[in-house]
Amino acid sequence: MGSRATASQTVGPFYRIGLEKLYVTDLAPPAAQGDRISIHGRVVDGDGKPVNDAVLEIWQANAQGKYAHPDDAQDKPLTPGFKGFGRVPVDENGEFRFTTIKPGRVPGPGETVQAPHLLIAVFMRGLLIHLFTRMYFPDDPANEADPVLKLVPAERRSTLIARKAGAGLEWDVILQGDNETVFFDY
Amino acid sequence: MADLAGYRRPDKGTQPEYLHPPYASTSKRAPTRPLIVLPHTLSEVTGPMFGADDVRAEDGDLTRQHNSDPLGERIIVSGRVLDENDRPVSNTLVEIWQCNAAGRYRHLNDNHNAPLDPNFTGAGRVLTDKEGRYRFVTIRPGAYPWRNHHNAWRPAHIHLSLFGRAFVTRLVTQMYFPGDPLLPHDPIFNSTADEKARNRLIAGFDWDTTAPEHALGYRFDIVLRGREATPMEK
Numbered sequence: 001m002g003s004r005a006t007a008s009q010t011v012g013p014f015y016r017i018g019l020e021k022l023y024v025t026d027l028a029p030p031a032a033q034g035d036r037i038s039i040h041g042r043v044v045d046g047d048g049k050p051v052n053d054a055v056l057e058i059w060q061a062n063a064q065g066k067y068a069h070p071d072d073a074q075d076k077p078l079t080p081g082f083k084g085f086g087r088v089p090v091d092e093n094g095e096f097r098f099t100t101i102k103p104g105r106v107p108g109p110g111e112t113v114q115a116p117h118l119l120i121a122v123f124m125r126g127l128l129i130h131l132f133t134r135m136y137f138p139d140d141p142a143n144e145a146d147p148v149l150k151l152v153p154a155e156r157r158s159t160l161i162a163r164k165a166g167a168g169l170e171w172d173v174i175l176q177g178d179n180e181t182v183f184f185d186y
Numbered sequence: 187m188a189d190l191a192g193y194r195r196p197d198k199g200t201q202p203e204y205l206h207p208p209y210a211s212t213s214k215r216a217p218t219r220p221l222i223v224l225p226h227t228l229s230e231v232t233g234p235m236f237g238a239d240d241v242r243a244e245d246g247d248l249t250r251q252h253n254s255d256p257l258g259e260r261i262i263v264s265g266r267v268l269d270e271n272d273r274p275v276s277n278t279l280v281e282i283w284q285c286n287a288a289g290r291y292r293h294l295n296d297n298h299n300a301p302l303d304p305n306f307t308g309a310g311r312v313l314t315d316k317e318g319r320y321r322f323v324t325i326r327p328g329a330y331p332w333r334n335h336h337n338a339w340r341p342a343h344i345h346l347s348l349f350g351r352a353f354v355t356r357l358v359t360q361m362y363f364p365g366d367p368l369l370p371h372d373p374i375f376n377s378t379a380d381e382k383a384r385n386r387l388i389a390g391f392d393w394d395t396t397a398p399e400h401a402l403g404y405r406f407d408i409v410l411r412g413r414e415a416t417p418m419e420k
Contacts, residue, residue: 002270002272002412003268003270003386003409004197004200004383005194005196005357005409005410005411005412006357006359006387006408006409006410007202007378007383007386008201008202008357009345009358009360009375009377010209010358010374011347011358012345013293013295014285014293014295014296015345016293017283017307017308018282018283018308018311018345019281019283019347021281021309022281022311045214045215046215046218047214053295057356059232059233061229067228067229067232068235069232069235070235071190071352072228072232083234083235084234085234106228107227107228108227109189109225109227117229119230121353121356125215126209126211126214126215126216127204127212127215127216128203128204128212128374129202130356130358131204147225147227148224148225148227151222156219175214175215175216175217176217180218182219182222183219183222184223184224185195185222185224186226186230186354
């Protein structure tokens with residue numbers, strides 16, 4: 001047994017210097033198969049004020065529900081050029097926007113199958129460890145039986161499900177308060 | 187599908203809490219509702235993979251990114267990335283960023299009255315090798331004031347960002363320098379309750395890393411979460 005994991009520390013206010021080279025706000029190459037979606041939202045602090053120094057990271061499967069990772073042993077096709085990773089900063093108003101394709105369903109614990117979802121990590125000054133959450137899709141019949149949504153108290157589940165907004169989707173990260181986003185102990 | 191082995195959860199005190207009142211910015215940003223314990227599914231045990239296309243040779247030497255040398259004390263920062271099972275984490279991306287020798291970041295929001303250095307950007311990235319080793323050449327960053335409390339100064343530090351093999355092994359941390367008198371007073375460094383875990387954020391001066399006639403060397407080993415041997419019980 002080795003040492004325990006190195007302690008996390010905040011990204012601080014100046015992460016852009018180190019992280020912007022790998023900003024990815026359009027996750028899917030033009031040829032990628034699947035339903036193309038545009039997602040936007042805001043990051044809001046405990047005073048209801050926009051957070052203008054946050055960066056989100058996204059991890060997702062392709063439209064077939066396959067991760068571009070050697071440990072995904074499913075017999076499903078990969079999408080050339082689709083990594084499944086996004087790194088999306090907020091702007092001066094605390095707003096973010098990215099485009100991707102809707103992921104397919106992936107296996108969950110036991111015999112379950114998960115509803116389509118994005119994994120989202122949230123980094124900012126004032127967070128000593130990044131927050132971990134998920135974004136699900138509105139009106140997806142698979143949400144009902146999703147093994148992770150089931151772990152969330154019913155009255156808080158809506159914070160994990162995006163809303164339709166025009167041709168796209170809207171999903172906010174609310175750090176504190178009545179509508180606080182569900183964050184996971186990961 | 188058979189359940190997958192998850193990643194180990196931290197021992198108490200070895201990671202900071204979200205709410206750490208001495209660090210003022212945590213008060214309006216730390217979650218207030220209970221976190222939901224997330225099982226590690228295929229989504230969590232996979233994560234983005236990076237490769238040679240994502241780094242260039244000059245990305246590992248922050249003193250060679252402009253026409254002239256940056257001002258300050260040139261240093262080498264090197265170490266190994268291992269997991270909690272003592273296995274090297276190879277081919278993983280390590281990104282760093284830092285202020286210059288005068289304590290100023292090349293960032294619009296840094297208003298500290300210290301000079302920018304036209305020959306220093308302060309960003310680097312490398313992939314670890316087969317043994318999990320990484321190496322950067324840079325300059326020693328300066329201390330700088332911040333407004334957390336009266337006369338608050340951050341100890342010299344370098345920010346590091348790592349991915350590992352899974353989205354749950356993602357780590358962003360800061361490396362500090364041995365003997366820095368500001369360390370006992372820094373709320374961010376002191377946010378990790380466990381003293382041993384905290385002190386592992388301080389690099390060691392290292393003769394083997396030190397290059398004769400060139401630069402002092404610091405050794406900073408990083409440990410990412412390790413995988414459980416067997417799937418968690420349901």
